Amino acid sequence: MSVTIKDVAKEVGVAPSTVSRTLRDHPSISRETKEKVRKAMDKLGYVPNVSAQNLANKHVNTIGAILPVIGSKERKSNPFYLEIITAMNEEASQQKVTLSIASGKTQQELLENVQLMYRQKRVDGFIMLYVEEDDMVLDYLIENKVPFTMIGQPYKFHNEASCVDNDNQLLGWTATQHLVDKGHERIAFVTNNNHENFFRERFFGYQKGMMDNQLTAYPAMPLITPDDFIALDDFLKEEQPTACIAIDDMFALRLIQMLNLSGFKVPDDISVISFNNSIFTSLLHPYITSIDVNATQLGKTAVQEFLLQLKEPDAIKKRVIIPHTLIENETVLNRKN
The missing domain is CATH 1.10.260.40 (lambda repressor-like DNA-binding domains)
Incomplete structure (x- = not known):
């Protein structure tokens, strides 16, 4: 008994x-x-009886972290999410709250898990670790006035969303300007993600950087399907770019491998710069030049902003920008020398 x-x-x-x-x-x-x-x-x-206490209290002191639908092997292995969650967990511990993960194999399953966690009062609200267009999870949070903070910039609900983000347009511009400063003029933007908002923002920053330097920007080059590999190979031989901007470090490794298979050496023939400054930048030589998005600070600030919002639900929603740092390694050739 x-x-x-x-x-x-x-x-x-x-x-x-x-x-x-x-x-x-x-x-x-x-x-x-x-x-x-x-x-x-x-x-x-x-x-x-923790469950009974939670029902009696106003807050349960637990934040739900919503992972994106993990649809590919690359996304499952991306260290960005592990780094973010680790930082969030450390900050949550400092703030005397806990973290609970919401995930799903499909968008519908993810939505159902989020709904269940909130209905059962297992969490006070959520931090979204991704941004998707026409996202049913975000729609649910907005419609039901569920407290949430987002890492990234939403496509809609700008006034209703509390956001922690990098200036992704500036990231794209910074990568482009760094290559231009090193003497590159034919610069391509290559990606395996052409639907999330951070891709669009970084690509827009690339276009602006090229325009600011009176250079011609190419359309974004996807590298997703087998046909894309053939199209990129043809593009490289026809346009002969001297540099490529990769959407992130993990993808940059694939891009460098593809360039090598096509007969190009990095950085001697084609330079490569990417984003995140993750562990992938130093797995193999040449080490990848990358822009550090400060994932640890993104995660910690997201927790802080969520708790502020929980304390003052009527406060104006804001967007907090985390600064970035360019980390020069071995994949960008200085063509001015």
């Missing part, structure tokens, strides 16, 4: 409400009484 609050109260000689307040560390209960109650709990083996 399990021990109840009434059993603890009887052992100490106090009212059950005193035990309940002690569990919540209520200031109205003296330190001496709290000590007696806690010793009685230990003696009797009382285990608090």
Whole structure:
């Protein structure tokens, strides 16, 4: 038979409400009484019913982290999400809250998991780790006034969304300008992701960087299907770009491999620059020149902003920009030398 609050109260000689307040560390209960109650709990083996407490309290002190639908092997292996979640977990621990993961194999399954977590009051709200166009999860959060913060910039609901992000247009511009400063003029933008908002923003920044330098921007070159590989090979031979901007470090490794198979050396023939400054930049030589998006700060700030929003739900939603840093390694050739 399990021990109840009434059993603890009887052992100490106090009212059950005193035990309940002690569990919540209520200031109205003296330190001496709290000590007696806690010793009685230990003696009797009382285990608090966390679910019942959550239902009684306004907040459950748990944040749901919503992962994107993991549709490809590359996305499953992307260290960006692990780094973000690790940082969020560290910050949550500092703030005396916990983190719970919401995931799904499909968008519908992800939505159902998010709905269940919130309906059962297992979380106070969510931090979205991705941005998709026409996203049913985001629609649900907005329609039901669920507290949330997003890492990234949404396609809609700009005034209703609290966001933590890099300036992805500036990232794309910075990568382009770095290549131009090294003497490159024929610069291509290659990607395996052409639907998420950060791709569009970075590509727009590339276009602006080319325009600012009176250079011709190429259309984005996807590298997703077998036909794309053939098209990129033809493009490289016809246009002879001297540099490529890759959408992230993990994809940059694939791009460098593809360039090598096509007979191009990196950086001697074609330079490569990418984004994230993840572990993939230093797995193989040449080490990849990359723009550090400061994933750790993204994750920690997202937790801080969510908790601020939870405390002041009527506060104006804002977009917090995390600065980036260019990390020069070995994949960009200085053609001015």
